[in-house]
Amino acid sequence: xxxxxxxxxxxxxxxxxxxxxxxxxxxxxxxxxxxxxxxxxxxxxxxxxxxxxxxxxxxxxxxxxxxxxxxxxxxxxxxxxxxxxxxxxxxxxxxxxxxxxxxxxxxxxxxxxxxxxxxxxxxxxxxxxxxxxxxxxxxxxxxxxxxxxxxxxxxxxxxxxxxxxxxxxxxxxxxxxxxxxxxxxxxxxxxxxxxxxxxxxxxxxxxxxxxxxxxxxxxxxxxxxxxxxxxxxxxxxxxxxxxxxxxxxxxxxxxxxxxxxxxxxxxxxxxxxxxxxxxxxxxxxxxxxxxxxxxxxxxxxxxxxxxxxxxxxxxxxxxxxxxxxxxxxxxxxxxxxxxxxxxxxxxxxxxxxxxxxxxxxxxxxxxxxxxxxxxxxxxxxxxxxxxxxxxxxxxxxxxxxxxxxxxxxxxxxxxxxxxxxxxxxxxxxxxxxxxxxxxxxxxxxxxxxxxxxxxxxxxxxxxxxxxxxxxxxxxxxxxxxxxxxxxxxxxxxxxxxxxxxxxxxxxxxxxxxxxxxxxxxxxxxxxxxxxxxxxxxxxxxxxxxxxx
Ligand code: F6P
Numbered sequence: 001x002x003x004x005x006x007x008x009x010x011x012x013x014x015x016x017x018x019x020x021x022x023x024x025x026x027x028x029x030x031x032x033x034x035x036x037x038x039x040x041x042x043x044x045x046x047x048x049x050x051x052x053x054x055x056x057x058x059x060x061x062x063x064x065x066x067x068x069x070x071x072x073x074x075x076x077x078x079x080x081x082x083x084x085x086x087x088x089x090x091x092x093x094x095x096x097x098x099x100x101x102x103x104x105x106x107x108x109x110x111x112x113x114x115x116x117x118x119x120x121x122x123x124x125x126x127x128x129x130x131x132x133x134x135x136x137x138x139x140x141x142x143x144x145x146x147x148x149x150x151x152x153x154x155x156x157x158x159x160x161x162x163x164x165x166x167x168x169x170x171x172x173x174x175x176x177x178x179x180x181x182x183x184x185x186x187x188x189x190x191x192x193x194x195x196x197x198x199x200x201x202x203x204x205x206x207x208x209x210x211x212x213x214x215x216x217x218x219x220x221x222x223x224x225x226x227x228x229x230x231x232x233x234x235x236x237x238x239x240x241x242x243x244x245x246x247x248x249x250x251x252x253x254x255x256x257x258x259x260x261x262x263x264x265x266x267x268x269x270x271x272x273x274x275x276x277x278x279x280x281x282x283x284x285x286x287x288x289x290x291x292x293x294x295x296x297x298x299x300x301x302x303x304x305x306x307x308x309x310x311x312x313x314x315x316x317x318x319x320x321x322x323x324x325x326x327x328x329x330x331x332x333x334x335x336x337x338x339x340x341x342x343x344x345x346x347x348x349x350x351x352x353x354x355x356x357x358x359x360x361x362x363x364x365x366x367x368x369x370x371x372x373x374x375x376x377x378x379x380x381x382x383x384x385x386x387x388x389x390x391x392x393x394x395x396x397x398x399x400x401x402x403x404x405x406x407x408x409x410x411x412x413x414x415x416x417x418x419x420x421x422x423x424x425x426x427x428x429x430x431x432x433x434x435x436x437x438x439x440x441x442x443x444x445x446x447x448x449x450x451x452x453x454x455x456x457x458x459x460x461x462x463x464x465x466x467x468x469x470x471x472x473x474x475x476x477x478x479x480x481x482x483x484x485x486x487x488x489x490x491x492x493x494x495x496x497x498x499x500x501x502x503x504x505x506x507x508x509x510x511x512x513x514x515x516x517x518x519x520x521x522x523x524x525x526x527x528x529x530x531x532x533x534x535x536x537x538x539x540x541x542x543x544x545x546x547x548x
């Protein structure tokens with residue numbers, strides 16, 4: 001059954017939200033806390049090892065109730081069932097969206113075209129487990145009999161970002177294998193990665209759902225050519241494996257069928273790390289940790305499916321985006337993890353969120369008359385505090401920000417962890433409270449400044465505050481808690497798409513640039529004049545050709 005298609009702005013709840021917004025838009029968070037003693041508790045959700053405090057957002061419990069009313073009016077519950085049950089909710093590509101099935105237990109049943117997909121998923125997982133164990137233990141050796149020491153993941157977009165982010169985030173749990181990632185078609189990228197590698201001890205994992213992606217195929221071809229400069233052809237099968245839906249093209253590339261880890265087309269690229277695309281993760285941290293990651297995601301799936309919307313972490317989080325994006329007209333959201341391990345987390349989410357919800361046509365094929373997808377950005381704290389926080393504190397833009405922190409640090413240095421977390425707590429307080437004129441005045445007077453100097457400085461030192469934040473406090477960074485966190489954002493993306501009445505699981509916009517690049521490449525390689533360009537592009541091309 002297809003997803004319903006309703007313009008959210010025509011619902012009763014939307015109208016109520018608009019009226020409610022008028023009453024709340026100028027209220028200061030400090031006053032909201034003063035007028036409601038139980039606000040901090042009422043607007044916090046505790047679930048498993050997650051403590052999620054929504055109370056520093058510019059909402060009241062009435063706002064949450066109205067947003068939930070909106071979700072109900074738009075049949076979110078029904079849409080969630082369709083999502084998990086394998087309905088063709090990626091209608092423009094005629095596919096189900098089933099990354100959730102990849103982390104479902106063995107005894108679950110999810111049907112696609114009348115077939116239960118769960119046994120097939122577990123077959124691939126068993127293959128991943130066996131292969132991982134044999135590489136990690138040294139049983140699988142390179143062609144010359146030496147143990148594998150280095151893994152190179154060759155892929156781009158979802159075939160790179162997820163595995164790269166997870167391997168970086170879980171480096172504390174890593175085994176002895178060195179893991180590298182080649183993604184950019186920029187030849188300098190792969191050259192830099194392979195320059196110190198020994199082909200005899202390196203395993204290349206070519207990851208491409210379609211096996212047609214220019215970047216990945218170019219990198220895989222160039223790396224294979226480099227490999228064959230020192231190794232015989234028969235060595236390829238010991239050193240190249242692939243992950244793809246396109247088995248024939250992988251075989252044509254020269255990879256044996258037994259070295260192919262299959263995936264299905266109902267796994268979207270940006271949600272694919274749970275599939276065989278996660279092979280590099282499994283190799284890097286071991287299969288047991290890979291499975292814990294999947295189990296964590298499954299637990300979040302269950303929470304999302306069963307919790308009341310008022311206490312449902314992904315649902316509230318998604319509805320807050322609607323609130324800020326469509327009522328406050330905020331344009332971006334920042335994601336700030338207070339752990340260096342999650343260094344690549346915002347970059348990873350940029351694809352998930354912006355490729356999914358960067359859409360301007362609704363599910364009826366009509367242009368939307370409201371704002372959709374948000375800009376996503378962020379860097380770990382405390383580094384980001386010394387880079388762009390000034391704009392969040394005192395700039396003209398409203399930037400709702402997620403603060404992700406952990407109760408325990410992994411290496412257990414309490415001194416550093418307390419310093420780190422004191423910043424985590426201080427920033428959300430500072431963003432909310434700001435600094436009033438009276439506070440600045442007394443501070444400047446205490447510095448014995450003259451009245452003239454004080455009145456000149458005063459306006460620059462006042463912080464309005466009232467900047468919304470959500471604090472996610474998680475017990476510890478483990479494979480399982482990371483799985484939960486990623487799944488939380490995945491479901492947030494889904495809910496946003498349902499409310500905005502758009503299709504979140506295609507990405508046609510990415511295709512146009514790819515097509516144009518193909519014909520321009522022909523011009524660069526063959527000096528052909530295949531297209532008429534605008535004046536600017538023509539000049540740039542001529543300059544490049546004359547000078548290269
Ligand atoms: O950027 C477009 C895209 O299709 C992404 O959605 C995908 O993750 C990426 O390209 C890589 O695609 P593939 O895995 O087929 O090589």
